[in-house]
Amino acid sequence: MVSSPPGQGTVRTDLEQVFRTAYPRVVAVAARVLGARDEAEDVAQEVFLTFGRSKVPAGEAQAWLSVAAAHTALNHLRSGRRRASREEAADDGQAVSPDIADAVVTRDERRRVRVALARLPRRQAVALVLRHSGLSYAEVAAALDLSPGSVGTIVRRAESALRKELNDHASSD
């Protein structure tokens, strides 16, 4: 997504303020797609570098950044630029930690989720990830230029498809 060398062009003056507000959410969106924090942070850096050189109105920054994070992360998934070792490193030790949330999704399940996400139509995948990252229906609708009514339909379809993919893989194991 970021192709020009950093440091060229004018960096917008509100970058730090926007970064400090939006960075956790941008990483969260990317992490849901990629399942790896380090890689999600890399995606967030790419997204903010692009944003820093953009003229996106400040009022639209959050939505723009969330959508950009989802797309960039999905691009990473689909372009095969992922490094499996990172994901494995991210799992190291967590399977046995008493951290309940971490125990819910195992490494294999995570891998299946990423494969299934990459197979979804792009708009479904983005809407799904944004909604599960805490954006409201109205925010998802605004970010993707949809009507709030259709967000539910798209998210529902995505969840149904994702669950089917997960179940199919689970039953074929």
Place this chain on the structure above:
Amino acid sequence: MRHPTDGTLRRLVDEPAGVADADREHVAGCPVCLAGLASAQEDAAAVGAALSFDSTVDVDAGWRRLAGAAEGRPGTVVPRRRRLALLRSPLVAAVSVVALLIGGSAAAAADWLQIFRTEQIAPVVAPESELVKLPELDAFGQVQVTEEVDIRQVADAGAAAKATGLSVPRVSRLPKGVTGDPTYHVLGRVSGVFTFSAAKAAQTTKAAGQTPVPPPPGLDGSQFQLSAGPGLAAAWTAGRPVPALVVARAVAPTAASSGVPFETARDYLLSLRILPENVASQLRAFSSDGMTLPLFTSVEQLASTAADVGGVPATVLTSRDGAMAAVVWVIDGNITVVAGSLDADEVLSVARELRWDR
């Protein structure tokens, strides 16, 4: 009336206020729609669990990295903070900002005044969207890790006991479907020192859209020691990727202050009004005892209920999709967890029948 669309049923799952009254009333009395709603709930919960990821981040490190890149400094690399992130796993993180919010006075040790020790656990239930808004500790100052997270597998129960000084759990009767011998894992002690910064607190307050409040005298630059562990776990995996059963025990988190009165820090942080109100009000409910560790629980993913294990109050967590359950309790300054791909009755049964080798 026509049945509401699948999209409307989906919105009823997690944003019902956005659904028209007429649709809500229809669904409440329509078996077809109720079945559709149940199916939407199941799919949403399963996908939510599959996509869940603890993505706590270090905003300052991220900003330094970006600022370096934006300035074109070649090779600007901020070390990945995986280990620091681990330090912020729920077990340890809960003692951080929250320790300042709920501590109390206790015995003084050397120059450090213990302001928080875990004697019980209480769930703080909130939507995930609110939990992700909770500020990190380093939003209020600097965190220096003095003992990093170190988790490793050991040969047997004896080695786990020797490495941690803790007694090892013995499960009297394995639940149905759990077989084989456990593997043993140990976690070293994790600790860090947090130094409060008025400037950072002001920045965080501003970023949250609130007006910064000057801190009371003495708070700026004051230090807090946070620690947890060591701990050990026995895991029954029986060749599966997910442990069927895990029994873990760890020395519970504590916090000590370099001398600033606890109430000063607590009152100041609450005055900033940057915690989601729903979370803040739950914290206030047990903010005075300095012994209750909050267990942040996403309302979308987990349900919590109260129980007891051997007469000690315990919290039972069950995933909304029914895939797993856990029970957690504190005794003698140690946190114990029994968790697995089991139901609530099964984890409670294991917990109540545990024996601890000395």
